[in-house]
Amino acid sequence: MHDDTVNRPIAVQTSSEISESKSDITIMSPRLSVVIPTYNEKGNIEALVSAVRQALIGIEWEMIVVDDDSPDETYELAFQLSHQEPRLHCIRRVGRRGLSSAVVEGALAANGDFIAVMDADFQHDEKILKTMYKKMIATGADLVVGTRYAHGGGIPDWDQKRRQMSDFATKVSRLLIGDQTSDPMSGFFMLRRDVIEQSVHDLSQQGYKILLDIISSAATPLHIEEVSYIFRNRREGESKVSLQVIAEFLFQIIEKVSHGLIPGRFVLFSAVGGLGLCVHLSILFLMKSYNIAFLPAQIAAISCAMLFNFFVNNELTYRDRRLKGWAFIPGLLVFCIICSIGALANIGVAELAIHRTSSWSLAGLAGALIGAAFNFGAASKLIWERVKKPKRRLKKKIS
Ligand SMILES: Nc1nc2c(ncn2[C@@H]2O[C@H](COP(=O)(O)OP(=O)(O)OP(=O)(O)O)[C@@H](O)[C@H]2O)c(=O)[nH]1
Numbered sequence: 360m361h362d363d364t365v366n367r368p369i370a371v372q373t374s375s376e377i378s379e380s381k382s383d384i385t386i387m388s389p390r391l392s393v394v395i396p397t398y399n400e401k402g403n404i405e406a407l408v409s410a411v412r413q414a415l416i417g418i419e420w421e422m423i424v425v426d427d428d429s430p431d432e433t434y435e436l437a438f439q440l441s442h443q444e445p446r447l448h449c450i451r452r453v454g455r456r457g458l459s460s461a462v463v464e465g466a467l468a469a470n471g472d473f474i475a476v477m478d479a480d481f482q483h484d485e486k487i488l489k490t491m492y493k494k495m496i497a498t499g500a501d502l503v504v505g506t507r508y509a510h511g512g513g514i515p516d517w518d519q520k521r522r523q524m525s526d527f528a529t530k531v532s533r534l535l536i537g538d539q540t541s542d543p544m545s546g547f548f549m550l551r552r553d554v555i556e557q558s559v560h561d562l563s564q565q566g567y568k569i570l571l572d573i574i575s576s577a578a579t580p581l582h583i584e585e586v587s588y589i590f591r592n593r594r595e596g597e598s599k600v601s602l603q604v605i606a607e608f609l610f611q612i613i614e615k616v617s618h619g620l621i622p623g624r625f626v627l628f629s630a631v632g633g634l635g636l637c638v639h640l641s642i643l644f645l646m647k648s649y650n651i652a653f654l655p656a657q658i659a660a661i662s663c664a665m666l667f668n669f670f671v672n673n674e675l676t677y678r679d680r681r682l683k684g685w686a687f688i689p690g691l692l693v694f695c696i697i698c699s700i701g702a703l704a705n706i707g708v709a710e711l712a713i714h715r716t717s718s719w720s721l722a723g724l725a726g727a728l729i730g731a732a733f734n735f736g737a738a739s740k741l742i743w744e745r746v747k748k749p750k751r752r753l754k755k756k757i758s
């Protein structure tokens with residue numbers, strides 16, 4: 360891809376403005392759009408606008424805050440700030456959550472030729488935005504990544520656990536994109552507008568790792584450059600990284616590696632089922648060691664395994680649709696019924712398969728796969744798809 364926009368004039372006048380010869384109204388077309396996804400970032404947003412304004416002196420820019428209806432009303436503050444800073448725009452999304460999809464939505468609404476993506480919490484050093492922009496133009500790159508892992512970059516304050524998690528995620532992401540960038544988990548980058556437009560239909564838009572999504576969805580390898588920076592601590596507010604974010608990252612990797620053939624959630628559901636089997640067998644053998652008869656021991660083991668599976672799936676696999684409070688009990692009952700039907704389907708298929716193949720392992724595997732697919736489909740539809748989002752009460756506006 361080549362930069363055919365470098366010499367484009369940045370001041371554009373409409374025909375009506377030109378006819379008003381005395382008018383001095385000029386619409387400045389931004390070269391750079393800075394997209395900031397936000398969720399509960401009220402404490403950071405005002406300072407961030409000032410910092411970006413300072414960092415981008417000399418460049419025509421706009422800032423697009425994409426807020427997912429934050430309970431702390433970040434969107435309200437962004438709207439107020441846009442009265443003093445007309446280069447600031449805010450998209451408020453209602454009934455949707457997700458960093459990646461927010462970034463894509465902001466990028467598609469942007470007017471700039473180049474799009475920068477950065478967090479609102481000051482962990483990304485806005486002072487390198489100009490360097491990234493210059494590098495983009497000078498090299499004709501498709502993408503410039505703000506990296507913590509190249510010479511001159513760093514993360515001074517992370518504890519060992521956090522470092523290990525990040526290293527693990529970086530290694531897993533290399534399955535998808537090799538070593539195209541030293542920091543595939545970065546949320547700080549700048550790209551040419553057409554890069555995102557060309558791959559937008561192939562993006563998974565799940566979870567947090569939008570850079571990985573963009574690089575792995577590009578039809579041809581991208582020209583990637585890097586600028587190092589020191590990662591900082593969050594200035595105000597709390598991190599949104601949770602078990603759900605980790606689960607979504609795993610979904611993203613599985614779906615991309617299997618080219619969309621295997622739903623990531625299904626793999627996680629099956630893995631939880633595998634752990635459930637371990638729970639089942641452990642309890643069965645524990646009871647045996649206490650000389651409990653097989654039938655009661657088996658019933659106890661099945662019950663514990665179902666409870667375990669339901670609990671872990673609710674916490675991890677379906678965390679975004681988690682059942683809470685009293686809804687947990689009917690959910691558990693439906694789950695037990697589904698698993699019982701799934702077990703019958705498992706036995707039926709295995710029985711059919713053993714007559715055809717006479718291989719125990721193949722028949723067992725066929726039964727297990729059908730059983731797992733049935734359980735997954737039915738549980739997704741009947742338990743976790745039915746969860747309704749709580750309604751937020753409307754605030755009365757005083758006029
Ligand atoms: N629109 C939108 N923004 C989000 C969502 N989740 C997180 N964000 C924003 O995305 C940015 C990164 O989120 P953080 O919680 O700081 O995640 P992180 O930087 O990867 O992790 P920490 O190092 O723990 O801060 C911040 O600006 C968040 O406000 C979301 O669901 N929707």
Ligand SMILES: [Mg+2]
Pocket residue numbers: 478480482593598
């Ligand atoms: Mg952060």
